[in-house]
Every structure is written in structure tokens, then in C-alpha cells.
Amino acid sequence: MLSGARQVGKTTLFLQVIQSLLNEGVRPEQILYVTFDHPLFKLVGLDEILKISHELQPRTEGREYLLLDEIQYIQDWQSWLKHQVDFDKKRRIAVTGSAIPLANEGVESGVGRWHTIKLATLSFFEYLQIKKISQPNLPQVSSLTDIFAWDSNTFIRVGEMARPLVAHFHQYLLRGGFPQTALVESISVAQRLIREDIIDKVLKRDMTATFGVRRILQLEKTFLYLCLHDGGILDVPGLCKNLGMTRPTVNRFIDLLEAAHLIYKLVPHGYGKEILRARHKVYLADAAIAGSVLLKGKALIEDSTRLGAAVETAFFKHVFTRYYQDISVGFSYWRGKRDIEVDIVAEVAGEIIPFEVKYQQSRVTERDLKGIREFSELREISRAYVVTRDLSDFGTLPIGKKHSRKEIVGDVPLVLKIPAPLACYWLSQSEVQ
Secondary structure (H helix, E strand, O other): OEEEOOOOOHHHHHHHHHHHHHHOOOOHHHEEEEEOOOHHHHHHOHHHHHHHHHHHOOOOOOOEEEEEEOHHHOOOHHHHHHHHHHHOOOEEEEEEEOOOOOOOOOOOOOOOOOOOEEEOOOOHHHHHHHOOOOOOOOOOOOEHHHHHHOOHHHHHHHHHHOOHHHHHHHHHHHHOOOHHHHHOOOHHHHHHHHHHHHHHHHHHHHHHHHHOOOOHHHHHHHHHHHHHOOOOEOOHHHHHHHHOOOHHHHHHHHHHHHHOOOEEEEEEOOOOHHHHOOOOEEEEOOHHHHHHHOOOHHHHHHOHHHHHHHHHHHHHHHHHHHHOOOOOEEEEEEEOOOOOEEEEEEEEOOEEEEEEEOOOOOOOOHHHOHHHHHHHHHHOOOEEEEEEOOOOOOEEEEOOOOOOOHHHOOOOOEEEEEEHHHHHHHHOOOEOO
């Protein structure tokens, strides 16, 4: 199953699969593609469509390939798919969905029967490729950890080589990572497409058709609040007070927006009582969504607060997309007793790695990294990352005190300062650890 937001390219992938099957010699009559975005197909249903297909084109010998687009519009599709997988071994079935059904009693489980692949919006590297933008001859980086070993001259040289990426990175933040919006010439048209062809359809159509939402205006207000607080810690009581809604309603709307792939929720880092009553942090699914919904246009680049939030959202998406299928990786955020924060905490194969985004004009110094310093001392971290703005603000920075753990005795934690365009560029291709 391919799962992802509207317009991320799920249907295009299906069409490419069909072409690949035909190139391999599969006969056209063995392939059936159906999109349930069409109102007539929603009414007819899966079994009736298969029946009609076989009446028009009799079954042939060999495997049958079913590609079912936007299957979430079909009632009880999980039960149907489970039955097909269990009892019809001649069929190979692929489905897409723009919304993940919320867990509830009676829903058939696909565990062990089908595999879900989540599709995010385009990474920065993919954006450059789809727009056919010439890329600088940067060093190949298999793991961001390798960069810690670079000398100062290498940091300076690579930073200068990457300067052409900066303008394209800002364009990426404005246009978004949806293939459709990446390819249009006008930024205003791209942002209008995000508002009208992606967001509005999800909120005003999909939420009603898939989840039975009737209070669309309240749902829109909730989403607008999240756009205003992109990358912030969710204040549910404040949201309820400002919008005049109850906590259960707000919590359900948040869950629905996550199910529709419009937001990511980040849990607080900690154990037991540390997270019992803590609040979630919320990121939008794409850095361009907030600016598009809030009608910021190109002015986003001049708004340091909104630009910083967009960069943090873009960076989180790149880190999350890199590792979401790895069950040994978890993501959270950390907040200390004095409201000192670490934006993102990744737990990779048992190792805790903190990230901060400091997209500011001035160079990042140890004084700017109180959250990482305190967190590193608390959790005895050996390395961390901070995402910077200027390409000259690139290199390593020792922070904090020496740890007492035997394996790192005498070592001072190192922070890798890495400019945002390079961080997102390499994360599209490499690993963090």
C-alpha cells in the first residue's frame, strides 16, 4: 500500500508500474487500474468492478495485477483486501490511500498480509532533480557522521561550492515538495495549488467522505491554528479557548489531520512521569503549507520567524523520511525545566542524537545551544547537530562538559554545525548516524 498526502505522486507511480509491467511482457488484459476518486466507481464497489472487468475482458492464464487508487473511499476495503490476499494467490494487488483509517474495533489488520510504504513530499534533492537544476559537484557523503572528521579548509571549500543551492532552497520552501507545485513557473500559482488543490480538497471533501466530519469550519480553524504554530508545542487548552471547542473535538481533529498526512506529531522525550502529561509537538507535512495557507508569498523569506519555522519543518521531514521505516528509530523533542528545548531527538539503534535548528543571520555559538548543552549533560551525548543559515557557519563546535561514561572518558561532546541546504541535500541521500 502506498500511503501519502494528496498530489505526492502516488498515481504517477502506479502508471509507471503499469508501463514497467507492459515492458516486461505482461499482457494488458492482465492489468486492471481503477481510481476510486471517481464517484461512479465509489458507488459500484470493488467486487462489482471486478465482475464487470471480467465480463468485458475474460480472464487469461497468468497472474492478475490490480492497482487500486484512493481505496479509502471504499467501505470495508481492509476486509476485502485481507480476503483477497488469503484466498486468491494469483492476484498481485497494490493500493494507494491519501488517508489512514483511524484504529477502531472491527477493522481488519493487514499486519503480515500487506506492506505500507509512506510517501512524503519531494526532498530537496528530488526537487532539484525534477526541476532539472544543475547541481554543484559536492563531496559524496554516505553518513553525516563522516563530516565530523573534516578539517577547517574542507568546511570552507564545500560551503563555497554549495552557494548556488541557497536560492533554490528558498524556492523549495516557497513552492513545496509536491511535484505539481514544484514544476509551475509562478510561486503564487504554486501556493494557490497547495491551498486549493491539496489542502481544501482534504479538509472539505476527504474529511467528509472518509471520516464523516461535518464541522468543517471548526476543522479548518484548527488547521489554520497549526499553520500559525508550525513546529510549536501544541497547547490544546489554549487552542480550545481561542476557537471555542472542546478538548475531545480538538484531539479528534488533530488525529484526523495526522491520518490525512497533513501533519506529523512528535512526542516528548523521556520516560514514565516525564512524558505522562507532556504535550505533543506538531510539524506540517511540507514546509510550504503554512506560507501558502497564510498567504505569505515571497514575503516568507523576509520574515525571520516564519522562515525559521519553515526550515525546521523541512529539516524534520528529511530526517523523518530517511528513517520512518526503521523500527529501531524513534523521534521526539525535549524540553527542560527552565523551558530550554531541543527541537528534535532521534533514537537510532539505541543511540540518542539531538538536533537544533538555528536559522539565524549571526553565527551559532555555544551560548545559542543551551538546550543541546543541558540535554547532552543529562543524557551523556557524544555528538549533536545544529542546522545553520550561512554557508560559512559550517564546522564542528565543542560544547558542555566531559562525560564520565567509560567509553567516552575525556571527550567533550561535539556539535556539527551544518547549513540547512546542505543538511537537507545530503539527508536525501545519506544516513544521520
